[in-house]
Amino acid sequence: MSQQKLSSHRKRNKSLGLLELIAIALGGMVGGGIFTILGVSVAMVGNITPVAIITGGILAAMAAYSYVKLGLYYKDEGATYAFFKRTYPKSPFSASVIGWFVIFGYISTLALYAYTFSSYAISSTDFADNIWIRKGIAIAVIGVFTGINLWSVNGMGKLEDIMVYTKLVILTIISVVLINSGDTSFGTFLSNMAQDAESAKVMDVLIVASITFVAYEGFQLVINAVNEMSNPQKNIPRAIYSAITLAIIIYVIIAIGALFAIPTKDIIENKEFALAAGAGDVLGSLGSNIVIAGALLATSSAISGTVFGSSRQLAAIAEDGFFPKLLAKRKNKVPQNATIGMAAVACVLILIGGLQLILEFGSVTFLLVSLLMAFANFKIRKETKSSSFLTISAITGLIVGGVLILYYELTNNWKQMAAIIALYLLLAAGAYFYAKxxxxxxDDTN
Known part of the structure; x- marks a missing residue:
């Protein structure tokens, strides 16, 4: 999402063009998402996983419509939080609750990326199934990138650039190699898809699409650079919709490559590190190592970028009084307390939850935040020149997505659903306290 008041903390010595903005969005989206959602999706809908991924991408594009319209209207690098605060200026609770949901959504994705990093890091070792070693490594990698962010913003930026572009190259190589190396022909794959489509329910596909929504989180980062881009009126929508389209293509190609080359049962059995486990059998140790390298780079860049961006967002919200003021303090322009605070809470989430809980909490959170953005856009649709039909369609789709995830939890793991609801009640209580x-x-000032 973004960092309100970040303008005073950045040098603006160049304008960002369309290609740079697309790279920013892809860097945020193509993180650990595909490595995390692939196994979960195949376990639920089998060979029609690409359809579910495309459906999730369409839902993301619908959600992006309101972000684009609000971004063009407000032109505020504060994005989500700033949009809602400015649309509902007389409601401190609205501003507070969106701030809390946004921040904890980022915390959940930070935990998700770190958990995925650790799953792949030990996937070829004897400790692959040891949950506590996995959690320990996840916490350690968050610590490493927190330290890098605190140590040097310039160093973090250079490291992020290297990781983003390298991971895109590796992901492309992985996709092509898997498709070419698989024993499955295209005709057989289509036949498998048809068989799974007959047995799968439409609701299952929609549930998977909703759960995988978190893999498209990141397109909002484009708006974060509104003060540093050339021609925002054209480049904001172009960059966001282009990035979502490219992310869909990348995710689908990787999914098809995996389904071509790796037996479905292997993907399901090793869903927390599905690509690495299967690629080793098909491509040997070299192929497995390439997949692991791609996953580690993807998750590393996502962890680094999330720590950097969300900590500044947290500091900005704290400056407005909706989080403890301690989190707003900066040293050498770096929000140290916010950075450390977010990392600490992400580590707690890793300790108390598994991959599925973190994934679903993150997806529900970003569905909810996107829904609130759609409501805000609908409220001022005349000012933003938005289509009522498209905005209402987005609202409907996002509500259905959120309900489907909760329904899935209720019917499959009600305790996990109770944990998610409890987290939201705690967030709402915290938001209410700071709003008051x-x-x-x-009132005292006036």
């Missing part, structure tokens, strides 16, 4: 505190401070 913020209002009292304003």
């Amino acid at each position: 505190k913020h209002k009292k401070q304003i």
